[in-house]
Amino acid sequence: MLVDSLVAGFGLFMTPLALGLTLLGVLFGLLVGALPGLGPLMGIILLLPVAIGLPPVAAMGFLIAIFVGGSCGGSISAILLRIPGTPLAAATLFDGYPMAQKGRASDAIGIAISASALGGLFGGLVLIFAAPALARVASNFAPPEYTALAITGLIAIAVISDGSLVKGLIAGGFGLLLATIGTDEFSTGYRFTFGTHHMLNGFHIVAVVVGLFAISEMAYQAMSGDLLAKPKITVARPGFRSIAMTLRHWKNLLRSSFIGSFFGALPGAGGVISSFTAYAVAKAMAKPEEKYGEGAEGGVVATESSNNATVGGTLVPSLALGIPGDASSAVLIGALLILGYFPGPTLFEQQPEIVGGIFLVYLASNVFLLIAGILATPLFVYVLRVPKVYLIPTVLLLCSIGTYALQASVFDLFVMLGFGLVGILLRAASYPLAPVVIGIILGPLLENNLRRSLLISQDGYWIFLERPVAALLLGINVLLIVGAIWFAVRQGQKSDEKREVPEAP
Amino acid sequence: MLGNKQVNWLVIVFFAVIIAVVFRQIHTSMMEQGIATGGPYDNAAAYPRAIAIIIGMLVMFQAAVNWFKRRPVSPETDLTLEQAYRPMALLGIFALYLGLLGVLGYHLTTTPMIIALLLVCGARPSLHIVVTALLIAFALAYFFEAHLKVVLPGGIYGLNIPW
């Protein structure tokens, strides 16, 4: 049946229009991903009106390709400029930027693109072979399980905030608090809105991320010596060698892709959580000599493979159940409906050619991403040669337009500036910024599912122990917390020893 | 002259203010709306309060660390006023730009903003930078307005280019 649908879809997929639009979609996706502000979701929304006038597989190819390219594009600006083009790439900063600083910008981008494409293809295999089964598992995740999972996500903060666990946790808590701003889903009351309608839906996450990372980074860049100097960077062309570099981390690649597909298949989890989780796991399992956080290839492999595998993952509940895995796939479902197809079990039975065609365009998007992305890498790296005097104003303007475009709001720009100042302050006091992002993403997941669980429960907090999966996840969380504390204490002792050595006469 | 130690204390104060705002809002705005008490359906205050308390404890711990730690955490972050001038000017210009953006619109404010930033970043005043600024401003506007159908702020005069 599966092979049949792929064969049936092949005819719809092998048209110049479908192939051409898929390629175009990947390129556009890379662009909106790399520009600070806009991301895959906005890319899809902006081009949906174009897509709904097209044949179904070509239309879905176009939109899915934007999703795929957009999920990867953010890494480019993260690696080159220390600015995550989308929140998805916030974890790619950790090792991608240090790699670029060491003169390995092309390698880092090559690896990011290869890992994205390979992770995406892995997600595609999961989609093709396990969609109904995985969708069944995921659909049994109810509020108590999500609550436990959100706590697991928060534990990742402990792993990624090196040597400053307390500061990392404070930053994460700050993110959780930021997420409470706006209209409360349950009481329908307004929290921390200070009487202004601009705050009724809280701060836009993209405005916060762009502010924290991009604005603060530009301020820091402006501090460095001569901004007029033309950076003399010889750009090595890694070309398709970077695929081999990525494959050397095959264990990490498989693991991270699996994490990505799994989180993708869970409606509501999404790419940001999966990339942070994959990074935390990769770091925890790495050998000390790999030096995560100082330019380890494995770090880039982990984050980028997982966030693109998430794309394949989100298509699982979307296509198999008609339940969107995240906002982007919600729009994809909308497009599919307008085109006259109902995602869900009946689609697999009655229109297998459409399912097959969608699988094929998804796989093709990843292949195109690999080829087009690697060929274009030298073009991206050219950004590093632009003197900072031009780079800084352009980036600031791009941040402004990109953030404004999200919901045509000047208020969002002030949010961005405000968080730029917060970012500068936190960086100056060596607080990690990434936990703020984790907190904002996990906040609604944690609070709403906790309160939802308690509402659903007939006997209060017992619901978490009555459901086996929730109880298991909570047990794992307890073990992780104990482990993290033990790890932190040992690290603390080690670093104390290290410090004391040079001071001894 | 702003040292690392002072910055660390500044962050502690920042979080302390945030915690204070959380409690203040719970006792004023949320009380008035009737969402500060009750079960999970009606009580919107319990969760932010819990988070604020946890942050509060962590911040106190961090404050104690700051107090007792004699070694600077990372010595290179001491900042002189000369170094700080450029980023401060940059942020000031940017803030002014955002403030005027809603009033005068994108097309009147963007080119001057870029010129000012170029000058702050050390470019010499010349026709060259004016042309560069115009190019950057209008090329981006063209891309976003004509192709992505984003309507950039027109300000009180409603200045929008029908591309």
Next chain:
Amino acid sequence: MLRKLIVAGALAAMTLGTNPVHAEFPERTVENIFPWSAGTALSVSQVIAKAMGEELGVSVPVISTPGAAGTKAFITAMNRPADGYTIFDGYVAPLVLQPVLGNADWTYKDFKPLHSAVSNAFSIGGRKGETRWTDFEGLMAYGKANPGKLRYSSGSRNNLPHMVIAKVLQSYGVVAQNIPYKTDGDARKDLKAGVLDFSFVNVGAYLQDKEGFEILLVLSELPGAKASYDGAPSITDLKIDLGLSGLAPMGWTWWLVHKDTPDEVADVLRAAMTRAMNRDDVKEQISRVGFVPLDWDHTQYDEIVGPVAGQLGAMSNALAWEEEELKKLR
């Protein structure tokens, strides 16, 4: 030199942008401010916007501005100039329901209608294989015997489906707990997973997985709505009066502009939207999603929307009743 160039540029921009509004409206992109997050309803508005844009000769992007049950989008649009370049996607929730609940201070008279857009019928659905009841009356009997035990979702709290479901439950004397969700899809997932006992199910969701739901009651009096659920029982089949007459079809949206918008501008938009809504391709695309394209034009606005406020006002006590009863049980 420098200053001259800036002035020249500014003047050029001004002459391009400030022609009198009515000279040749529209000169540029017209924006639709949409009150919900990205999802199916957004796509439906994009279909209409695209067609309307083709009729107008400019693009009409739809901007998702969620928050506070849709009121954020309304306030955002109200703060913009009344020049016809901003369209309100006037869903009944922010347009009528939120003012009724005291969360907004406008009435439907504060806007000029362009044309009605779509409506979205909904139903109360359970899952397949339910053993505790076989039909809606059975569900109500179970609920009556187990006060406060049933869990359901209307999507978000105090929205239109919540009000209607609460009204139905009230007339049967059944107390159940509503569980709010961020997206309707998540609620339906938990219904299927056995966490919820029943949920609101719109036509689109039903069409996607007919085998997954047991439609217990269609919350609309329109025969068309009953037909879209393959003849499931509707409120007209029940022996009780919910005071809903005339309210159906519910969950509609009218596209509106600020009431200070010049008539000649509003007329251009009205003509374009009317042409768009009359196009067969538009109707077909909307229907595919399970939404119903509406053909009331602006002259029928008062007649259709006027009574709704009163009816919703009469129903809003059902929400208060539900809250009271739940508190008593705790």
